[in-house]
Amino acid sequence: MNRIDRRFSELKRAGRVALVPYVTAGHPSPAATVPVLHAAVKAGADLVELGMPFSDVMADGPVIQNAHERALAQGTGLDQVLEMVSAFRRDDVDTPIILMGYANPIERRGVGTFARQASEAGVDGLLIVDCPADEADDLQGQLRSHDIHQIFLVAPTTTDSRLNHAARLAGGFVYYVSIKGVTGAASLDVDSLAPMIKQVRARIDLPVAVGFGIREPAQAAAVAAVADAVVIGSALVDRLDRCESVDEAVVVVREFLAPVRQAMDNSAPVSVEETA
Amino acid sequence: MVEQALKLEQREALPDLGGHFGIFGGRFVSETLMPALEELDAAWRRYMKDPDFLAEMDRDLAHFVGRPSPLYLAENLTRQVGGARIVLKREDLNHTGAHKINNTVGQGLLARAMGKRRVIAETGAGQHGVASATIAARLGMECVVYMGAEDVRRQAVNVYRMKLLGAQVVAVESGSRTLKDALNEAMRDWVTNVDDTFYILGTVAGPHPYPAMVRDFNAIVGREARAQMLTEYGRLPDALVACVGGGSNAIGLFYPFIDDTEVAMIGVEAAGRGLSGQEHAASLCAGRVGVLHGSRTYLLDDDSGQIRHTHSISAGLDYPGVGPEHAWLKDCGRARYVGVSDTEALEAFHNLTRTEGIMPALESAHAIAYGLKLAAELPQDQIVLVNLSGRGDKDINTVAELEGIEF
Numbered sequence: 288m289n290r291i292d293r294r295f296s297e298l299k300r301a302g303r304v305a306l307v308p309y310v311t312a313g314h315p316s317p318a319a320t321v322p323v324l325h326a327a328v329k330a331g332a333d334l335v336e337l338g339m340p341f342s343d344v345m346a347d348g349p350v351i352q353n354a355h356e357r358a359l360a361q362g363t364g365l366d367q368v369l370e371m372v373s374a375f376r377r378d379d380v381d382t383p384i385i386l387m388g389y390a391n392p393i394e395r396r397g398v399g400t401f402a403r404q405a406s407e408a409g410v411d412g413l414l415i416v417d418c419p420a421d422e423a424d425d426l427q428g429q430l431r432s433h434d435i436h437q438i439f440l441v442a443p444t445t446t447d448s449r450l451n452h453a454a455r456l457a458g459g460f461v462y463y464v465s466i467k468g469v470t471g472a473a474s475l476d477v478d479s480l481a482p483m484i485k486q487v488r489a490r491i492d493l494p495v496a497v498g499f500g501i502r503e504p505a506q507a508a509a510v511a512a513v514a515d516a517v518v519i520g521s522a523l524v525d526r527l528d529r530c531e532s533v534d535e536a537v538v539v540v541r542e543f544l545a546p547v548r549q550a551m552d553n554s555a556p557v558s559v560e561e562t563a
Numbered sequence: 564m565v566e567q568a569l570k571l572e573q574r575e576a577l578p579d580l581g582g583h584f585g586i587f588g589g590r591f592v593s594e595t596l597m598p599a600l601e602e603l604d605a606a607w608r609r610y611m612k613d614p615d616f617l618a619e620m621d622r623d624l625a626h627f628v629g630r631p632s633p634l635y636l637a638e639n640l641t642r643q644v645g646g647a648r649i650v651l652k653r654e655d656l657n658h659t660g661a662h663k664i665n666n667t668v669g670q671g672l673l674a675r676a677m678g679k680r681r682v683i684a685e686t687g688a689g690q691h692g693v694a695s696a697t698i699a700a701r702l703g704m705e706c707v708v709y710m711g712a713e714d715v716r717r718q719a720v721n722v723y724r725m726k727l728l729g730a731q732v733v734a735v736e737s738g739s740r741t742l743k744d745a746l747n748e749a750m751r752d753w754v755t756n757v758d759d760t761f762y763i764l765g766t767v768a769g770p771h772p773y774p775a776m777v778r779d780f781n782a783i784v785g786r787e788a789r790a791q792m793l794t795e796y797g798r799l800p801d802a803l804v805a806c807v808g809g810g811s812n813a814i815g816l817f818y819p820f821i822d823d824t825e826v827a828m829i830g831v832e833a834a835g836r837g838l839s840g841q842e843h844a845a846s847l848c849a850g851r852v853g854v855l856h857g858s859r860t861y862l863l864d865d866d867s868g869q870i871r872h873t874h875s876i877s878a879g880l881d882y883p884g885v886g887p888e889h890a891w892l893k894d895c896g897r898a899r900y901v902g903v904s905d906t907e908a909l910e911a912f913h914n915l916t917r918t919e920g921i922m923p924a925l926e927s928a929h930a931i932a933y934g935l936k937l938a939a940e941l942p943q944d945q946i947v948l949v950n951l952s953g954r955g956d957k958d959i960n961t962v963a964e965l966e967g968i969e970f
Contacts, residue, residue: 342738342869343855345747346593346754352737364867390591390854392868417591417854421581444598464595 289434290383290411291459294333295494295515304511306331306548307496308540309387309520311338311354312371313363315527319536321374323527326540328382331548336414336518339368339388346416350521354528365392365401369408376409385412385438385459398429406433412459414438420453427456440464441491443483450490460494460516463487477509484513504550511551519547577891582771582858585894588887590770592857596750599757604772606677611779616676623668624783627701628658630665631787634795634948639918640935647941649934650800651921651951652788654812661924661953662784662812663694667763669780671698674761681705681756684763685749687714687742687808688879688926689721690953691765696730698763706730709748711741714878721957739872742808742882746856766809767886770857774886781815788948789819800948802827802937806930807847807900808880810889812952817898824897830889831933833875834902844873846885847893847900855884861893876905876961877925879953903929911935912955912962924953925961 298305308327312320324335340358344351372384386405393401393415405413413435418426420439430437436458441450443465453461465480484495497510498518507517526543530536582588590600610616624630633656637649654662667684674682682704686692692708699706708725712734715722725732738744746769753762767774767781792799803820805813807830817828835843843849850861855870863871863883875881892898903911908925911932916922923931927950934949941947955962963970 340869343743343747345750345856346595348751349737356737359869364869366867391862391864391870394853395864395866395868416593417857419590419592419594419597422589422591440594442594442598445594446598446601449594449597464593 289436289459290381291334291385291436294381294383295460298333298515303333304514304551305333305494305496305516306507306544306551307334307336307498307516307518308332308523308544309336309338309518310527311340311351311358311524312368313340313358313361314354314524315357315530315536316533317361317363317367317371319527319530319533320371322533322537323540324375325378326537327544328379330541330544332382332544334383334385334516336385336387336520337368337372339365339386339392341389341392344389348521350525350528354524357528365396369404372405372408372410383411384409385414386410387414387416390415390418398426402429402433402435406435410435412436412438414440414462416440420449420456423456438462441487443479447490450487454491457491457493460496461487461491462518463495463497463514464499465497466500477506480510481513504546507547508550508554512554517551578771578775582775584888584891586852587860587890588771588774588858590857591854591859592770593754596754596770599753600770600772602677606673607772607776610673610676616672620669620672623672624665628664628668629656630783631791632656634788634791637919640915641938643918644935644939646943647801647938647945647947648943649938650946650948652784652816652948654784654950654952655921655923655927655954659690659694659697660956661690661694662781662815662950663691663765663953664697665783665815666765666777666780666811667691667694667698670761670763670776671702671704674704674763675702677761679704679759679761681707681760682763683707683709683749683752683760684765685709685742685745686765687711687745687881688877688924689714689718689725689957690879690924692725692730692732693721693728695763695765696725696728699730700728707752708732709735709745709752711739711745712736713740714742714745717878717961718957719960741873742878743856743870743884766811767814767888768809768856768858768860768884774858774888777811778814778818778888781811782818784812784815784950785817785819788816792948796946798946799823799826801941801945802829802947803950804829804831804930804934804937804947805950806831806880806926806952807885807889808833808844808882808926809884810886812950814886814888816950817892821897828892828898829933829937830898830900831929832900832902833877833880833929834904835874835876836905838902841871842874843902844875844881844883845902846883847889848902852890858887860887860890861885876908877929877958879924879926880929901933903932907932909962909965912958916955921951922955923951924955925958927952928955
């Protein structure tokens with residue numbers, strides 16, 4: 288069983304909403320990534336998203352873009368990302384890892400080779416930002432045969448036919464993008480979330496994670512009341528960017544995520560009643 | 564050849580509804596951008612069949628742009644090379660000095676028809692930025708132009724021109740600080756402000772519908788040239804030559820000739836300091852298939868799939884990808900693609916200026932350089948039609964700098 292599925296069923300039983308931090312591999316330094324991931328788990332992360340550095344991150348805002356550029360400048364390519372996943376897995380065999388990135392580095396490696404290598408390293412899910420469901424049919428077989436879920440973004444504007452297409456291909460969870468814009472651009476409107484998530488659930492029978500625009504504990508708590516998972520990226524990456532040592536990065540992750548976790552746990556999760 | 568003929572027969576259906584030219588093209592974008600592309604796709608399909616829209620576009624192309632642009636028989640050049648006759652399609656005589664205005668007139672009118680009040684654009688050499696700022700001024704729209712910081716430096720005159728036209732020019736400091744980074748930034752703006760903003764993309768690259776739409780708006784070049792050849796020369800040319808960065812002037816010229824299989828089509832890429840090294844921008848000659856800026860196409864990347872920094876003397880060709888339809892034309896063999904170096908382009912720049920009294924843009928000088936080479940190899944009864952896609956005023960500073968001249 289894929290770790291993502293196992294983790295979400297555990298969470299459902301526990302009535303707990305998943306906290307999913309995003310960090311860019313190799314940022315602020317290659318040495319920091321594995322300790323940062325472990326620190327995130329200790330601070331209450333249930334799944335982790337690891338960004339694969341790319342030179343042209345068209346769908347990301349300045350914070351993530353800067354992180355990718357810094358990571359690339361320090362030599363973090365696909366090989367290094369997979370090594371980081373393997374290193375993480377030596378001490379953590381349970382926390383699901385989702386790789387998030389862009390299509391070209393994966394195409395260059397070859398989808399089949401990439402899927403095999405990622406699976407061997409211990410990757411559980413893959414989100415290719417610039418590969419919507421429309422273009423993803425060819426990937427599907429390769430990823431499935433290596434038990435890697437393909438995660439899709441859905442937006443308030445995603446049409447029913449595209450939702451249905453994504454539903455056929457998606458595994459693990461769906462990533463609901465709550466705002467118009469790039470990562471880290473604006474704050475999300477929590478009030479509009481509940482009805483939208485309901486629509487997504489009607490089409491796709493998977494847990495719904497919400498991301499883009501969540502930057503503080505109160506927002507995370509509000510989202511946790513309606514979603515199955517809360518993704519935090521830019522706000523965390525921005526703080527990591529200022530860290531000058533691995534130790535500092537570890538402290539920053541803990542101090543940033545712990546209050547988010549606490550706020551989420553104090554908010555009333557809706558997912559429990561759905562379990563019944 | 565059978566395969567090529569088959570592929571050409573299927574061409575009417577290209578691109579398909581998802582924007583694919585064979586394996587190329589498509590919509591490789593974040594889900595957040597999809598609704599904007601779908602809205603644009605629907606509007607484009609609708610208005611390209613709307614007689615009132617088309618009539619207004621034709622009026623603007625005639626009276627605002629100054630179309631049709633003439634064919635010019637370059638007799639001095641022809642004598643100089645002693646081979647095929649060299650005919651130039653004078654897109655340099657258009658309002659704002661390049662073919663780019665054909666596309667911005669079309670997209671500008673489309674933006675207005677869709678009720679958008681704000682247009683954004685990316686630009687390399689500045690020609691597309693100027694053409695966008697021009698149409699925005701004419702239609703009374705707010706205009707923001709994204710331009711790589713390196714290009715802002717190289718093309719100071721065009722930057723000032725855009726500001727005079729009322730546009731805001733944003734210097735993009737990320738990545739290689741050139742065209743590809745400007746395109747990334749424009750996409751970010753669009754996805755954030757999609758309700759009131761229209762993105763006037765300047766070339767036949769990017770996600771569907773841009774490659775097909777920008778082609779359609781530039782195909783006026785080839786339609787005119789084809790009719791002019793028949794009227795003025797009583798025949799079609801033997802070869803078409805055009806420079807290729809993203810590929811909009813080339814596809815504009817090529818497209819109406821695709822079924823005339825006796826007409827050779829040659830795209831000229833920027834070989835920069837040589838195709839054997841890394842300092843060029845020749846994605847069709849020296850690249851491989853990947854995904855960039857929303858479509859699958861030929862591109863220049865390193866072994867880990869990172870997009871490479873490119874080099875060309877001309878900012879407008881300095882781009883690591885290429886329009887997907889060119890990728891398709893290359894693979895099915897209907898067009899071929901060659902490289903011309905900085906030095907050769909510069910020579911052609913001087914040659915055309917001195918020989919014919921026409922100063923070409925450095926981009927177009929690449930096409931001129933190859934056109935001369937090709938004409939020299941062909942018999943005198945043949946005709947090589949070269950697209951002179953833009954004029955060279957904007958490049959005077961670049962040329963002077965290379966020759967150590969300070970003003």
